Amino acid sequence: MSVSKQYDSVLGAKLLLAxxxxxxxxxxxxxxxxxxxxxxxxxxxxxxxxxxxETPKAWxxxxxxxxxxxxxxxxxVYKRDSPELKEIVSEEELVEKINSVIGIYSKFSAAELSDWSHMEGSPWDNTTKTSGFKWGDHIPNEFxxxxxxxxxI
Incomplete structure (x- = not known):
């Protein structure tokens, strides 16, 4: 099972917050x-x-x-039953995985999560070391x- 379509990252963030x-x-x-x-x-x-x-960018x-x-x-305060979240909330696996990520990663500070995302060999790290890299470049899905x-999760 997986999600049925691509969603706006803004809806994903609002669902995460809700x-x-x-x-x-x-x-x-x-x-x-x-x-x-x-x-x-x-x-x-x-x-x-x-x-x-939207794909993640290297900042x-x-x-x-x-x-x-x-x-x-x-x-x-965003709520799960908000009309704008109606469609994305119906994606059971997505909701389950977001809840799991919240349970696992919310205990870490923003600085710890930022440090984690910068680890040697991470997609962000590899992207920033690519020839011709500029801040704001897409992090390749292959990475x-x-x-x-x-x-x-």
């Missing part, structure tokens, strides 16, 4: 970025599926989905697939 809120977990922008990246990477590695229309502090930086209001092939 599910965290249900667990009384408050996430900052950096934590949302890194957790969204983990979810994206899981589906890419396990199913060969790009779940978001100085790690992988980022730029649209979510601009279009998600981190001061708003993500290979690196996260053993990720269990």
């Amino acid at each position: 599910l965290a809120y249900e667990k009384d977990i408050v996430l900052n922008v950096t934590k949302v970025q890194k957790m969204l990246y983990i979810v994206y990477s899981y589906f890419m590695a396990k199913h060969g599926v790009q779940i978001f229309q 100085p502090y790690g992988p980022v989905f730029p649209r979510t930086r601009k279009k998600v209001d981190y001061g708003v 993500i697939k290979e690196y996260f092939s053993n990720l269990e």
Whole structure:
């Protein structure tokens, strides 16, 4: 089983925030970025599926989905039953994996998650070492697939 279509990364971030809120977990922008990246990477590695229309970009502090930086209001409480989340919430495996990522990774600080995303040999690291690299370049799905092939969430 996998997701039925690609979703806007903004909806993915809002769903992540809504599910965290249900667990009384408050996430900052950096934590949302890194957790969204983990979810994206899981589906890419396990199913060969790009779940978001936007791919992660290499920014100085790690992988980022730029649209979510601009279009998600981190001061708003998002709820699972919000009309805008109706379709994405119906993706059971996606909801399950986001909940799992929240359970595993929310205990880490934003700095720890950022450091983790910069590890030697990570997709972000390999992207930044590619000839002709510029900040904001896409992190290739091939790098993500290979690196996260053993990720269990």
